[in-house]
Amino acid sequence: MDDIAKRVNNLSPAKRTLLELKLRKKATPKSLGGESAPRDLAKRVATLSLAKRTLLELRLRKKAAAKSSGSKPVTNDLAKRIANLPPAKRALLELKLKKKAATEDEPATHDIMEQIAHLSPAKRALLEFRLTKKKAGTSSPTVSPSPAMPPPTEAPEEVVTTESTDDTPDWLGELPDVGEDTSTAEIEAAAEGEIKMPDWLGELPDVGEDTPTAEMEAAAEGEIEMPDWLGEEIPAEEIEETPTVGETSDGLTDILSEEPQTPSWLGEDEISNDQVVAEPFEAEEEPPTPDWLTEMGEAIRAADVTPPTDSGILDFDEEPELPAWLSDIENPDAIFGEVQIDQPAASSPAVEASPSPPAPPSPPPAPAAGKSSWVDSLRPTTEEAVTDDRDNKTAEATGMLSGISALLPAEKIAIPTHETGSLQEAAQEFYKIATEAPQPATLPTLPTSGEKAVGGVIRSLLYLLFIVLIAVPLLLNNSQAPWSEPTGDDGEVLDSQRRQLISEQLGIIDLQQPGSVALVSFDYSTATQGEMQPLVEAIVGRLKGQGMRLIAVSLEPEGAILAQNTLERVLAEREQEDEYGVEVINLGYLPGQMAAIRALVTGQDSLSTIPDYKENVALNTRPEWDGIQSLEQVNIIVTFADNPTTARWWVEQLAAAPQPAGGERFLLAATSAVAEPFLRPYRDSEQLNGLIAGVNGAAAIEAGRNRFDSARQMIDSVGIATIFIVFLIVLGIIAGWMPSQIPDSSAPESNIEPVESAANNQNESST
Amino acid sequence: MDALLAQFAPVIGSFIAALLTVMVFSYIFGDNVLFQLATHIFVGVAVGYAIIVIWYQVFIPTFSSGNFLSVAPAFFLCFLLLFKMRPAQGGVSNTLGSVVLAFIVGVGAALAIGGALFGTLAPQIAATANISFNPTSYQNTEAGAGSVDFLNNIIIVMGTVGTLFYFTFAVKAPGPLGGLREALVRFWAGMGRLIIIFTLGALFANTVTSRVALLVSRMQFLAGFFSGFFGQ
Numbered sequence: 001m002d003d004i005a006k007r008v009n010n011l012s013p014a015k016r017t018l019l020e021l022k023l024r025k026k027a028t029p030k031s032l033g034g035e036s037a038p039r040d041l042a043k044r045v046a047t048l049s050l051a052k053r054t055l056l057e058l059r060l061r062k063k064a065a066a067k068s069s070g071s072k073p074v075t076n077d078l079a080k081r082i083a084n085l086p087p088a089k090r091a092l093l094e095l096k097l098k099k100k101a102a103t104e105d106e107p108a109t110h111d112i113m114e115q116i117a118h119l120s121p122a123k124r125a126l127l128e129f130r131l132t133k134k135k136a137g138t139s140s141p142t143v144s145p146s147p148a149m150p151p152p153t154e155a156p157e158e159v160v161t162t163e164s165t166d167d168t169p170d171w172l173g174e175l176p177d178v179g180e181d182t183s184t185a186e187i188e189a190a191a192e193g194e195i196k197m198p199d200w201l202g203e204l205p206d207v208g209e210d211t212p213t214a215e216m217e218a219a220a221e222g223e224i225e226m227p228d229w230l231g232e233e234i235p236a237e238e239i240e241e242t243p244t245v246g247e248t249s250d251g252l253t254d255i256l257s258e259e260p261q262t263p264s265w266l267g268e269d270e271i272s273n274d275q276v277v278a279e280p281f282e283a284e285e286e287p288p289t290p291d292w293l294t295e296m297g298e299a300i301r302a303a304d305v306t307p308p309t310d311s312g313i314l315d316f317d318e319e320p321e322l323p324a325w326l327s328d329i330e331n332p333d334a335i336f337g338e339v340q341i342d343q344p345a346a347s348s349p350a351v352e353a354s355p356s357p358p359a360p361p362s363p364p365p366a367p368a369a370g371k372s373s374w375v376d377s378l379r380p381t382t383e384e385a386v387t388d389d390r391d392n393k394t395a396e397a398t399g400m401l402s403g404i405s406a407l408l409p410a411e412k413i414a415i416p417t418h419e420t421g422s423l424q425e426a427a428q429e430f431y432k433i434a435t436e437a438p439q440p441a442t443l444p445t446l447p448t449s450g451e452k453a454v455g456g457v458i459r460s461l462l463y464l465l466f467i468v469l470i471a472v473p474l475l476l477n478n479s480q481a482p483w484s485e486p487t488g489d490d491g492e493v494l495d496s497q498r499r500q501l502i503s504e505q506l507g508i509i510d511l512q513q514p515g516s517v518a519l520v521s522f523d524y525s526t527a528t529q530g531e532m533q534p535l536v537e538a539i540v541g542r543l544k545g546q547g548m549r550l551i552a553v554s555l556e557p558e559g560a561i562l563a564q565n566t567l568e569r570v571l572a573e574r575e576q577e578d579e580y581g582v583e584v585i586n587l588g589y590l591p592g593q594m595a596a597i598r599a600l601v602t603g604q605d606s607l608s609t610i611p612d613y614k615e616n617v618a619l620n621t622r623p624e625w626d627g628i629q630s631l632e633q634v635n636i637i638v639t640f641a642d643n644p645t646t647a648r649w650w651v652e653q654l655a656a657a658p659q660p661a662g663g664e665r666f667l668l669a670a671t672s673a674v675a676e677p678f679l680r681p682y683r684d685s686e687q688l689n690g691l692i693a694g695v696n697g698a699a700a701i702e703a704g705r706n707r708f709d710s711a712r713q714m715i716d717s718v719g720i721a722t723i724f725i726v727f728l729i730v731l732g733i734i735a736g737w738m739p740s741q742i743p744d745s746s747a748p749e750s751n752i753e754p755v756e757s758a759a760n761n762q763n764e765s766s767t
Numbered sequence: 768m769d770a771l772l773a774q775f776a777p778v779i780g781s782f783i784a785a786l787l788t789v790m791v792f793s794y795i796f797g798d799n800v801l802f803q804l805a806t807h808i809f810v811g812v813a814v815g816y817a818i819i820v821i822w823y824q825v826f827i828p829t830f831s832s833g834n835f836l837s838v839a840p841a842f843f844l845c846f847l848l849l850f851k852m853r854p855a856q857g858g859v860s861n862t863l864g865s866v867v868l869a870f871i872v873g874v875g876a877a878l879a880i881g882g883a884l885f886g887t888l889a890p891q892i893a894a895t896a897n898i899s900f901n902p903t904s905y906q907n908t909e910a911g912a913g914s915v916d917f918l919n920n921i922i923i924v925m926g927t928v929g930t931l932f933y934f935t936f937a938v939k940a941p942g943p944l945g946g947l948r949e950a951l952v953r954f955w956a957g958m959g960r961l962i963i964i965f966t967l968g969a970l971f972a973n974t975v976t977s978r979v980a981l982l983v984s985r986m987q988f989l990a991g992f993f994s995g996f997f998g999q
Contacts, residue, residue, distance in 0.1 A: 530983070714987060
């Protein structure tokens with residue numbers, strides 16, 4: 001404490017006067033403890049309480065730091081560094097230690113050197129780390145554990161367990177626990193000053209902040225106000241919460257690391273002699289102790305601060321009496337054993353002489369509580385971490401996987417990089433296709449309106465040509481035979497074939513006795529009437545010509561009227577109109593389709609109870625149809641079906657029907673040309689007793705009757721239409737084979753790659 | 768009046784039919800309102816006529832039979848079928864409608880399966896199995912030479928077997944027998960593929976012929992109509 005007195009004495013008269021003036025400005029008529037303030041500035045400063053004096057020194061030091069510039073030499077020896085501290089900083093450090101010791105009811109000491117000397121190596125390393133961190137902030141952020149770091153002294157477990165952690169400041173509480181690893185990134189961040197600053201340090205004015213000259217002049221004129229932090233008393237709560245030495249990490253290390261230097265503002269002759277003369281200096285009068293000093297003293301006493309011992313040295317001999325904020329560090333090695341400190345420890349002068357070798361990077365943090373063990377197993381050791389950092393720069397830096405670099409990123413899994421050959425090429429091609437952005441589909445260009453019009457005209461002309469070709473035979477053929485039918489020997493052959501066809505397919509009709517009953521089912525609609533009607537009329541006429549009685553039914557609603565028209569037309573041709581209801585009857589529509597057939601076949605529905613379509617009279621009321629009850633009395637069934645399904649219904653359901661009592665039941669099918677291929681197997685297996693289809697079948701029947709009716713009239717048109725369609729199909733196939741774009745012969749050949757050569761190239765590349 | 772109507776009804780009917788036919792043929796020049804009108808008239812007339820036929824052919828004879836109790840269940844089911852008029856409905860009404868549909872589908876499936884099994888599958892298998900591979904068993908008849916029938920049956924057998932092999936999906940089994948099996952399957956599958964191609968071609972040709980016949984029939988009607996209209 002004598003240093004400050006010497007420094008004040010060494011001040012120039014003007015500055016010393018200014019300092020005294022500031023002290024007097026704050027002084028009040030109240031005396032501190034009834035003692036009169038010393039008129040001599042040195043005495044007055046010496047009589048200040050320790051807190052006030054320390055703060056004053058700190059203030060002086062801040063001013064000096066604001067004026068100073070350039071880097072200061074850094075010493076690695078903590079003891080030397082502290083010894084080289086200016087008195088203000090050393091006093092501040094001592095004050096902090098004292099405050100913390102006071103909160104722990106421990107004897108405080110005024111000698112910072114002795115306090116630090118009595119610290120355990122771990123705690124001393126902590127302090128040294130804090131001091132170094134600020135200095136290293138301007139150099140390399142990498143820290144390495146000091147090889148000369150002495151092994152930390154194990155703190156007594158009593159202290160660890162009994163000390164409360166309530167006094168631990170927030171910024172110290174954020175330090176990793178002993179069982180918690182500190183990653184390299186966190187340590188580096190801490191070295192860069194990213195650790196949260198304590199509030200009491202953050203509230204200090206900036207060291208680099210310069211006090212303006214005007215403020216000094218105002219202070220000399222008595223207008224300046226003392227800073228709040230200096231003028232106000234320190235409440236007891238704040239004293240209790242005052243950070244300890246360990247908390248002086250950032251702001252305080254700035255001060256401690258700097259060389260002691262006389263404040264420039266004190267050295268400069270900024271105050272003129274006139275100002276000094278204008279303010280008469282009452283050197284002989286002892287100013288009364290200011291109130292703020294008195295209040296501060298009371299506040300310190302109220303905070304139950306243990307007064308310093310006579311020797312002014314804290315008693316650190318007993319380890320269990322360490323403060324709680326230091327004892328909370330259970331295992332200093334967990335923190336500092338991994339910390340790379342550029343400078344050797346203070347207790348290693350040999351190492352201090354030689355620079356520390358570059359230490360390996362710190363290993364990744366150990367698993368914290370609650371993390372999975374398998375994740376810990378993936379975490380590399382120190383050597384592995386070094387290798388991973390060199391080989392793989394994508395190691396996780398945060399989260400549970402921090403430090404684990406063995407994890408493959410997803411993009412590296414998807415990209416084949418090591419395999420060669422066709423598989424690799426195929427994989428790369430697949431990756432390229434899978435990862436490329438979807439391209440819009442290449443749609444053919446829409447034809448223009450002109451092209452549409454031309455296409456429509458061509459299409460319409462083809463249709464018209466087709467219709468004209470079809471209509472020509474219908475309009476111009478006035479003969480009694482189609483144009484396409486051969487004459488002469490060929491005509492005889494054709495007639496023979498037709499007779500053979502009718503004999504095979506409709507021969508069963510010729511075997512029927514007159515008066516036998518035929519059930520005729522009209523299972524086609526008006527849509528296919530044009531094709532079916534000639535065939536139906538031909539067969540009905542043949543049945544009627546055989547003298548059979550006809551019962552017409554229909555599985556389609558439209559078939560009822562078609563059946564009625566057909567029967568009437570056939571009867572009209574034969575001039576047998578009065579036979580309707582006697583020899584021919586139309587029972588109309590039978591609902592249920594396949595179920596209706598089943599009902600008729602099994603006898604569930606009786607034919608005799610169904611009213612006819614024209615007169616709505618049932619068969620059982622007609623004496624001509626007496627004895628006709630069901631299909632058992634029917635000798636032949638003929639289905640006129642325009643689709644194979646309906647005809648198959650009859651075939652399939654009749655297979656399960658009982659045979660008629662009077663003999664065998666026959667089934668004929670007269671279908672469209674579409675249904676014929678589907679029903680041919682049934683004819684081959686003789687499930688159908690006859691099958692005749694299409695216009696050709698009807699024409700054969702007409703030819704057998706030597707008639708030139710509608711079917712034979714259609715033959716020529718159908719033949720011409722078929723030839724024309726075949727011609728168009730062949731023309732379309734030839735057009736499809738032609739290339740859409742004829743390659744330009746003047747183009748270079750390299751641009752036109754033959755298909756075979758391209759395929760060969762592809763095969764060569766794949767192999 | 769009735770005599771007059773009966774005299775001119777065929778003429779009016781023929782005129783309307785010819786007009787509608789020409790309207791349908793207007794599709795040659797693209798889709799147009801005449802074609803759309805004709806198709807809509809055709810659909811509407813067909814549905815209307817079907818309703819009338821069902822009413823007079825099904826409902827009235829059933830009600831007039833006097834045995835209402837025998838047909839009451841059928842009419843009750845028909846009434847429940849009305850709950851299916853609106854598709855988006857749930858709860859009891861949907862269930863009631865579904866019961867009727869289930870009944871219809873069930874009966875139809877039973878009839879179809881029974882008919883297909885006893886009317887198609889068993890007879891066709893028996894017919895194919897009765898094909899003789901002995902050429903001497905085929906005698907010359909008026910319908911054709913026996914050799915033709917023999918060749919036709921051979922084609923039928925090969926086509927049937929080949930078509931079945933074509934739809935055989937299996938991987939090559941290991942070993943020499945696996946290779947032999949693979950070769951046989953490939954041969955018969957190729958044969959079946961050819962048979963399928965020819966069959967589809969024949970079906971397409973028959974379809975074209977059938978539709979051309981319909982067109983020719985309409986043209987024949989128009990030719991007759993205009994011939995009679997202009998007094999030829």
